Every structure is written in C-alpha cells, then in structure tokens.
Amino acid sequence: MQVIIDNKPYEVQEGMTIEQACMQAGIRIPTLCNLKDVSSNASCGICVVEVKGAKSLLRSCITKVTDGMEITTNNARILRARKMNVELLLANHPLDCQTCERNQRCELQQITYEFGIDQRRLPRTRPKQLERDYSSLSLIRDPEKCILCGRCVAVCKEVQTVSAIDFAGRGQKSKISTFMDMGLGMVDCTNCGQCALVCPTGAIIEKSHVSQIWEAIHDPKKVVVVQTAPAIRVGIGEEMGMPMGSLVTGKMVAGLRRLGFSKVFDTNFTADLTIIEEGNELISRIQNNGTLPMITSCSPGWIKFIEHFFPKSLPHLSTCKSPQQMFGAIAKTYYAEQAGIDPRDMVVVSVMPCTAKKYEAKRPEMDGAFDYWKKKMKLTAEDRFFDVDYVLTTRELGRMFKEVGIDFKSLPTEDFDNPLGTSTGAAVIFGATGGVMEAALRTAYEILTGDTLKDVNLKAVRGMDGIREADININGTILKVAVAHTLKNARILLEQIENGTSPYAFIEVMSCPGGCLGGGGQPIPTNTEIRMKRAESIYEEDSHKFIRKSHENPEIKYLYDNFLKKPLGALSHDLLHTKYVERKM
Amino acid sequence: MDTLTPYEVEEKVLDEIVGKYKGSPGVLLSTLEAVQEANPLKFLPQKTLLQVAKKLNVPATQVYSVATFYSFFNLKPQGKHTIVVCRGTACHTKGSRELLNSVGQILGFRYEFDETEPSYTTPDNEFTIRTVACFGQCAQAPVVAVDGVIHSNVNAPKLLKILKKVKSSSYAKNQSK
Structure with a gap:
C-alpha cells in the first residue's frame, strides 16, 4: 500500500496508523497521550495531521492509513492546532x-x-x-x-x-x-x-526517601548499609545517560560507596537465600501433600493484588519473604552480630526497581530483626525498628548520584562488600521475568535428583510472552511449572487455580511487564524495546558468573552452618518467612 | 433528624435489580438508575456502589466513574422535592441566575450560587436545588422544573407562587406525621 507523506511516496503496511507510517518515514509526530502497548485513547489532540479530502484535521494516532492517502504533517494550520491544544493543557x-x-x-x-x-x-x-x-x-x-x-x-x-x-x-x-x-x-x-x-x-x-537517607548517611552514629536489587544494575546506567540496558554492576557499587554508604551489599545474596528457602518449601509441599501450585512471593505488588482480589488463594503463596525483606532481617541480626553493630544504629537502605517495595518495607509484620533482639537486648516498643528502613527507586538513586556530582560513566568498577555481597548467577536473573523460576529449578532439580544439571540455562521459562510454561523431568516425574508477568496474566493463572483447572505445581508471578527490570521504579521511559535490552544484560551477567546455582553460594552455606542451621528451620521461620492477610477496600 | 441518616437499598432489592438487567447492554447504567430510584433519598451511597460493583463484576472505580460522569446520579442524599433551574443560554439571558438566587430567599435559607457545586440540599432535607445546562424549552425561557413538572416563563412572583405551594404541602405532611 502506498501513501504520500509531505509530498513523498512511501510503501506502508495495511492496518498501520498514520502516526506509525510517519514514524517509518522518519517523522516523529508529537503526542502526550498515545503510548505503544499502553494507551491509544486519542485524548490530547496534539498528533493531528492533515489528510487530503478530510474536512478537519485527523488524529494520526488512531487513524489508519488507506491506499493513496495524502498526508501533510507540517503546515500553518497543523502547527497552530497542535500549539493551541498544548496551550489549553x-x-x-x-x-x-x-x-x-x-x-x-x-x-x-x-x-x-x-x-x-x-x-x-x-x-x-x-x-x-x-x-x-x-x-x-x-x-x-x-x-x-x-x-x-x-x-x-x-x-x-x-x-x-x-x-x-x-x-x-x-x-x-x-x-x-x-x-x-x-x-x-x-x-x-x-x-x-x-x-x-x-x-x-x-x-x-x-514517595521519595532521599532526604531521610542523606540524613542517616550524614549521622555519625548510624551505620548505613545498602542493598541493590538485581534489576538496578541494568537500569541505573540509563538514568545516568548511558545506552539502554547498560550493565553497570561495578560502577553502581563504586558510585554507592562514594555516596557514603558504610557497606555496599547485594540483594542477590538474599535472592540466593530465597531460592534455598523457597526451593525447600516447594519440595516439602510436594512430598507432604501441601497446597499446590505454590506461587512465588517476591513481588510486593503481586502480594497486595492477591490479598485484595483472590484472598481464597493466599495458601498458594510461598511463605518466603521477598529478597529485600530477607536482606533486612539478616543484615540486622546475623550481620549486626558478626560486625558488632547495635541493630538500632543500623540503617538498611534498599535500591529497588519498584515502588511497591516502599510499601512492603512498612508492612507492620516486617520487623523480624526487632523481634529477634527484643529479648536478648531487653528492647521496648519504643525501640522498634523495621528490617528495611528506606527504599530508593532507580530514579531516586540516579538523582542522588547527580546531586553530589558523580561522573558515573567514568567510575571504576568495584566489587560488593562481604559477606552479604556474594551471589550467584541464579540470583541476578531474579531481575527478569522467569528468573526466579529458573533459579529455583536449578536448585530444586539438583536437590531432588542428586544429579548435576548439564545445562543450567532453562530457556523455556525465559522471554517476554505473557504466560510461559515448562515441563521439568525429575527422575521420571513431570513437574509442570508456569511463569506470568503483569497482573493481568497472573489473574488468568489464579482463575485457573480457583476453578480447579490449574495443572501446575509451581508458578512464578511478577507484577510488572518484563519482571523487575520493567518495574515502576525504573528509568523513564521503559518500553518493550528497553525491557528486552535490560533482560539481555541480566542474562549476560548470569552467563559470566562463576557460580550459577544458589545452593553453591559459599556465603549462603556459611550462613546456614553458623546461624540459620537449616532451611525452613526455627530461625528461618522467624526471620525469613511471613504471612498474608485478606484485604478489603 | 432521621431523614438524614444515609439509607441503603436492601441487598434483596439490589439482587432483583441486578438480576433484571444482567447481560443486557449498558447494564451498569440501567442498574445504577434503578438502584437510585429504589433509594428513598434518591442517591447512591458508597456501600451501594461497592455492592453494585461486586455483583456486576465491574471495578468499583469504574462504577464511581460512571456515577460521577452523569449529572443524573446523586452521591449525596436528595431532598424530598427537587427544583431544577435551567442555566442554558436562553434562560440565562432571561434572568435564570436571579431566579436561582430567589429560590433560596423564598425557601428561607442562605444560598450562595456557586458554579462548582452541582446541587444543594437544604439542611432539613426537604429541597434539593440544582441546575441543568438546557431543558430544550428555550422558547419558554426561563424554565424551572419542580418535582419533574416544567414551569415556563417563570418570573419571581410566579416562582414564589409555585414554591409556596410545594412548601406548604411539604410542611403540612410533616406536621401530620
């Protein structure tokens, strides 16, 4: 099909909008409402163009091209109308x-x-x-x-x-x-x-926490430690002017140190810990006829969604806290003990690609470390502290870097601090949809079969399809699993569970499109193309990791040997597991 | 005053209404219309909106969106009598603004005309005064509707007469209770 755009002929596909045809011809039509994969309600009226034969100007975002259409994108009438619409706003x-x-x-x-x-x-x-x-x-x-x-x-x-x-x-x-x-x-x-x-x-x-964090950093009495979610290392580069999806783990660590954090730790450490707890929980549910399918619980938006809309299905949720919350609880107990820090003086900051994490950190039950110390230190209710004190989005972290003039691109690469900075490839893929599933299967497979996985890449659960499923052969028994991202797709899997047709044993759900790398706290813009680039970087980091299975993380082994004792044990129960509530509006 | 306590339509009545309209096009609009009509104070309380949302399996926000879009729907209790003053262009040029202010004077309460409020209900819940963009009766401007009856070529004396009648019947009823 041929159309004329500004007096030049172009070959276009049937079904395209005028806006898409113009874009293909190298003309970006301005808009404030139209957004690919999200909305096309033609409300702003800024994308108007002139089409020969049409009496009024047409909104290019919703008008489809027709054969031989003559489109003008630049004349006095068009520019005047566009300008007027912006002036009205x-x-x-x-x-x-x-x-x-x-x-x-x-x-x-x-x-x-x-x-x-x-x-x-x-x-x-x-x-x-x-x-x-x-x-x-x-x-x-x-x-x-x-x-x-x-x-x-x-x-x-x-x-x-x-x-x-x-x-x-x-x-x-x-x-x-x-x-x-x-x-x-x-x-x-x-x-x-x-x-x-x-x-x-x-x-x-x-809701920004930046000023509270500066205050804590500048307070000599406080020990401020930071954890970074897997998806930050593929997002923060963009915020600092680098190409989309840039993998900047080492620079990010260097930058955080320059901001003044006492220790730069990695949420990946507790992502590995999550896999051990959640993997064992899954095995226990399978072996003891527990509630199946079990569904992951890392994504706090998802947790609130099921609490509001599908409270009957709450027993399907893994009782594991998210890696962010496990980190807070471990940092203020295990690490505080090891480093000799009064937990009341420790401030745990997390950098998350997520706005829901700010809510999660303030859920009243998220004070496991306080409970742990209450008796030992004879603490009173006034001493009460949360496991995680403040949560920054990727965007807020970028702003902090800019505030103190950090030239991010020229930073050296540095390593995370120990012990809560050691992690595996299985942890980094938590940042992409399907990653928790893949990481859990790498571990569950080896525990259940006693064999070593020949290929740790479980490509069936990767990708950007809304719902993906896989059959895992474990000693002849087929384990059916599914992965969903966006709450719309999660809803489909939940409806299956509630009407009794769910064939799965294990389901991963992430609230945001693409998983955490497309989270609500990530740099703007975040679109399909950018999410793909960030996912590539996530899997690249995984492929370069020496250790790629959570149960092989030496610091995690040490943590169990010297503190937690065993997965799903008493201390795990207190610090790493949680419960959910039915929520009404 | 007991008339001011929010009154909600009973679950049973709601179910009947929902059952009647379920599956038909525009089900949300028809349901809300019938539910408001079933409410003696002619309004849609919060609880009712939530119940309708749940029964029709529509997000509560969408129900709220529809209920606030159409001026026909009331989210506050309505008076026993409704007085609608037309504020269309024809009625405006024939003095509908003064009529609107007169309504307050005649009924004996202070009523500051405010374009941002869609309606005003008297504290005793007897009268609700609202405006409308046009009745389509421009030839007879200015137009005032009282309890659904349209009065044309209304001026201050005529308005006084109409309202006096409504007012006395209304208070007479109250006295006889």
Whole structure:
C-alpha cells in the first residue's frame, strides 16, 4: 500500500496508523497521550495531521492509513492546532517546573519548549485547586499536574487489571480519581507504579526517601548499609545517560560507596537465600501433600493484588519473604552480630526497581530483626525498628548520584562488600521475568535428583510472552511449572487455580511487564524495546558468573552452618518467612 | 433528624435489580438508575456502589466513574422535592441566575450560587436545588422544573407562587406525621 507523506511516496503496511507510517518515514509526530502497548485513547489532540479530502484535521494516532492517502504533517494550520491544544493543557497546569520531580524529564515541558510556547496565554478554567494525595506509602498523586491523557488509567486497567484509578467527573471537573476519591493508600492499588512510569508529567511520582537517607548517611552514629536489587544494575546506567540496558554492576557499587554508604551489599545474596528457602518449601509441599501450585512471593505488588482480589488463594503463596525483606532481617541480626553493630544504629537502605517495595518495607509484620533482639537486648516498643528502613527507586538513586556530582560513566568498577555481597548467577536473573523460576529449578532439580544439571540455562521459562510454561523431568516425574508477568496474566493463572483447572505445581508471578527490570521504579521511559535490552544484560551477567546455582553460594552455606542451621528451620521461620492477610477496600 | 441518616437499598432489592438487567447492554447504567430510584433519598451511597460493583463484576472505580460522569446520579442524599433551574443560554439571558438566587430567599435559607457545586440540599432535607445546562424549552425561557413538572416563563412572583405551594404541602405532611 502506498501513501504520500509531505509530498513523498512511501510503501506502508495495511492496518498501520498514520502516526506509525510517519514514524517509518522518519517523522516523529508529537503526542502526550498515545503510548505503544499502553494507551491509544486519542485524548490530547496534539498528533493531528492533515489528510487530503478530510474536512478537519485527523488524529494520526488512531487513524489508519488507506491506499493513496495524502498526508501533510507540517503546515500553518497543523502547527497552530497542535500549539493551541498544548496551550489549553497549560491553562490549568502549574508552571512550577523547577520544583517538580519530573523537571527536565517531563513530556509536557519538552513539547512546550519544542513548540516555542513562551508564555501562558490562556486563563485557568478549573475553578478548584485539586489536592495532592499523599495517602499511599509508595506513590504521590498531584491532580493539578494531570493532563488527563489516560495512560495511567489504561495501564492500571488493561495491563494490570487492577483499576485502582479511573476518570471521574465530567467537563471542567474531570479528573483521575480513586473510588470515592479515597486516596491511593486506602483503595485496592497494588503500588506497582506502572502509572508513574507512563505518566507524561509529574502527576504521579514515587514517595521519595532521599532526604531521610542523606540524613542517616550524614549521622555519625548510624551505620548505613545498602542493598541493590538485581534489576538496578541494568537500569541505573540509563538514568545516568548511558545506552539502554547498560550493565553497570561495578560502577553502581563504586558510585554507592562514594555516596557514603558504610557497606555496599547485594540483594542477590538474599535472592540466593530465597531460592534455598523457597526451593525447600516447594519440595516439602510436594512430598507432604501441601497446597499446590505454590506461587512465588517476591513481588510486593503481586502480594497486595492477591490479598485484595483472590484472598481464597493466599495458601498458594510461598511463605518466603521477598529478597529485600530477607536482606533486612539478616543484615540486622546475623550481620549486626558478626560486625558488632547495635541493630538500632543500623540503617538498611534498599535500591529497588519498584515502588511497591516502599510499601512492603512498612508492612507492620516486617520487623523480624526487632523481634529477634527484643529479648536478648531487653528492647521496648519504643525501640522498634523495621528490617528495611528506606527504599530508593532507580530514579531516586540516579538523582542522588547527580546531586553530589558523580561522573558515573567514568567510575571504576568495584566489587560488593562481604559477606552479604556474594551471589550467584541464579540470583541476578531474579531481575527478569522467569528468573526466579529458573533459579529455583536449578536448585530444586539438583536437590531432588542428586544429579548435576548439564545445562543450567532453562530457556523455556525465559522471554517476554505473557504466560510461559515448562515441563521439568525429575527422575521420571513431570513437574509442570508456569511463569506470568503483569497482573493481568497472573489473574488468568489464579482463575485457573480457583476453578480447579490449574495443572501446575509451581508458578512464578511478577507484577510488572518484563519482571523487575520493567518495574515502576525504573528509568523513564521503559518500553518493550528497553525491557528486552535490560533482560539481555541480566542474562549476560548470569552467563559470566562463576557460580550459577544458589545452593553453591559459599556465603549462603556459611550462613546456614553458623546461624540459620537449616532451611525452613526455627530461625528461618522467624526471620525469613511471613504471612498474608485478606484485604478489603 | 432521621431523614438524614444515609439509607441503603436492601441487598434483596439490589439482587432483583441486578438480576433484571444482567447481560443486557449498558447494564451498569440501567442498574445504577434503578438502584437510585429504589433509594428513598434518591442517591447512591458508597456501600451501594461497592455492592453494585461486586455483583456486576465491574471495578468499583469504574462504577464511581460512571456515577460521577452523569449529572443524573446523586452521591449525596436528595431532598424530598427537587427544583431544577435551567442555566442554558436562553434562560440565562432571561434572568435564570436571579431566579436561582430567589429560590433560596423564598425557601428561607442562605444560598450562595456557586458554579462548582452541582446541587444543594437544604439542611432539613426537604429541597434539593440544582441546575441543568438546557431543558430544550428555550422558547419558554426561563424554565424551572419542580418535582419533574416544567414551569415556563417563570418570573419571581410566579416562582414564589409555585414554591409556596410545594412548601406548604411539604410542611403540612410533616406536621401530620
């Protein structure tokens, strides 16, 4: 099929939108609402183009090309209309860019600049000042900055099937709202943060812990240790201006040391620990007729999702805490003891690709280390501390690096500190969808069969398909497993469980598209192409690791020999396992 | 005053309504309409919205979205009598704003006209005053609807007469209780 774009003929495919055809022809059509794989509700009206024969300008994001279509993307009428639509948005948008979280990374700011708009020409039309919503532990919503593009609504409804937010009201009073305007922290929001990732402005941002962390670092009495999730090493480079998916483990460690953290540890260490506990839990469930399928519990958005929407299925969840929480509990017990640090003076910071981790760290039951010390140190309720004190997203960490002028690209590569920095290839792949499954199978297979795996790469569970399944032959018995990412796909597997048709023994669920590497705390933009690049880097790091199975991690063996004693033991139960609750709205 | 306690439609009635509309197109709209009608205070309390969401298997936020989009739906208890003043262009030029303010004066309460509030209900729950963009009765402007009956060419004396009648019947009923 042929179309004419700005007087030049182009070969295009049937079914393409005008916007896609233009992109192929090297013309980027500006937009604030259209986002590949997320939303195409044509609300902003900025992508308009002229089509010969059409009376009005057409929105290129939803208009399909037809044979012989003559498209103009640049004339006075088009530019005037686009500019007017941006000016209408600016009428109600605050002009306080300097103090906005998304300053210099805001799509509205960018388009305003590109269109040469140098003043607010149109008066405000919204009668009321809309209040910010601070009720969530993970996210802050500022409806004043919202341009009603609908991306967050689409991602919450279509990708996650959560629908915590939707349009409310009409006309001038339209806004994005939760049920009864109750605040994000009061409804069935899972805190996944995908809304923050797709928001073109600063209307949804993470709740920052940066200032509290600086305060702790600068407090000479505090010992501030940091853990980094597997997905940070493939994301933080982007935040610091490097190509997408750059693998920057060593630079990240060097940078964190320069920020002033006492010890730079790796969440991968407790990812390995998770595999030992979770692998043994799975084996125990299989051998003792326990509840199957067992489902992974690393992703806190997923945990809140099942607590809200499928409480009957809670017994299917592994009781293992997530690696972040296991780390906090081990750091403030085992490591504090070993290093002679008063756990009350230790501050555990985690860097996560995730906004839901901020919520998870503040779940009331996440104070295992305090319980551990309570009797030994005669602590009172006033001494109570959480296992993990503060959580940073990848974006916040990038901001801290920039604040102190770290030239990230020229940093040397450094290694994590011991003992909580030693990890295997099985741990790093936790960052990609399917990784926990693969890591667990590497260990479970060897424990159950007593054989050594010939090929540790279990490619059947890798990739970006929404749901993937595999049959694992263990001594002639077939173990059926499945992997799902996004809550929409998790819902499908849960519905199977609830109607009794689930054929699986073990299921991995990650809330975000692509797994943690596509988490709500990762650099903006995060899209399909970028997620693929980050996944490549994750598997590359795994392939270069000398040890690639969690049960072979020497520091984990040492931890069991000298502290935990055995998997699923009494101390594991207290520090590494948790319970779940039914949540209503 | 007992009339002000939020009143929720009983589960049984809800089930009947949901059963009637389930499967038909626009089920959410028809259900909400019928449920609001079944409520003596003609509104949709929070609990009812949640119940409707659950019974229709629709996200609660979506129910809220629909309920706030259409001005027909009320999220607050409505008065026994509803007075709707048309604020369309024709009625505006014929003085509907003054009529709106007169409503408050006649009914004996302070009512500051505020474009941002869709409706106002008197503290005794007797009257709800709201505006509408246009009734389509522009030839007879200005237009005021009282309990569903449209009165045309309304001026202050005529309004006084209409409202006096409603008011006396309303309070007479209260007295006889």
